[in-house]
């Protein structure tokens with residue numbers, strides 16, 4: 001049996017907090033226990049929010065936690081050709097369409113529908129894409145593409161579901177409602193997700209799936225906030241003939257008010273804790289690790 005491959009995949013758009021420490025330690029220690037490999041991946045496709053100083057801080061904070069990882073580290077921004085190749089395959093299957101709306105236009109469409117009796121939301125609470133770009137006449141689509149109008153590429157969810165059939169994944173952790181074991185994937189709950197953003201020819205969903213496959217990741221251990229996204233990941237794996245890892249979604253570390261820690265809220269940063277004199281042993285006990 002080849003060794004299991006684990007990964008920790010932070011985005012350098014802020015300093016790591018306690019929740020990241022928990023996830024990184026879980027991955028690193030599971031790899032060590034299972035005589036597996038531990039990879040670090042920098043998910044830096046969001047050029048507006050990612051910064052080199054945050055990436056440098058990730059390495060420092062993880063080293064302080066006692067982690068070591070294989071090099072070179074995969075940086076998503078350096079592999080756009082891999083994502084483009086996947087988009088080409090999806091396009092050849094007729095599963096993508098360009099959507100030209102601005103955020104404001106989408107918000108207005110959602111508002112109108114909400115006033116009209118409600119509009120469905122995705123599992124993260126964002127309204128599903130309400131646009132009509134999928135049914136644009138071919139000539140109009142061509143005209144807009146030729147005019148150089150910016151566009152995102154969306155997955156035709158209905159067609160993708162039809163092609164892939166029913167899908168499940170193996171969950172060794174649990175979802176927010178305690179779901180565990182073999183989970184039925186419901187990617188349709190996300191609607192026609194964006195696979196290539198207007199500003200960069202990929203998206204979180206696409207690059208995470210391609211990278212996990214290219215890096216040979218066999219175990220995806222990450223926060224429960226990504227449990228429901230796994231349905232989209234399974235769908236893309238199936239359509240692109242990629243192997244499926246085993247998933248383990250873990251509890252999120254919450255702040256004193258019970259809210260999920262985030263880089264933007266006043267989450268407790270590892271740097272602050274470190275400079276405040278906390279030891280790694282104290283940090284482990286704070287996040288409930290032995």
Ligand code: GLU
Nearest residue numbers: 009010011043208222226
């Ligand atoms: N880059 C994502 C984050 O920082 C994690 C992606 C994943 O583990 O699948 O939340």
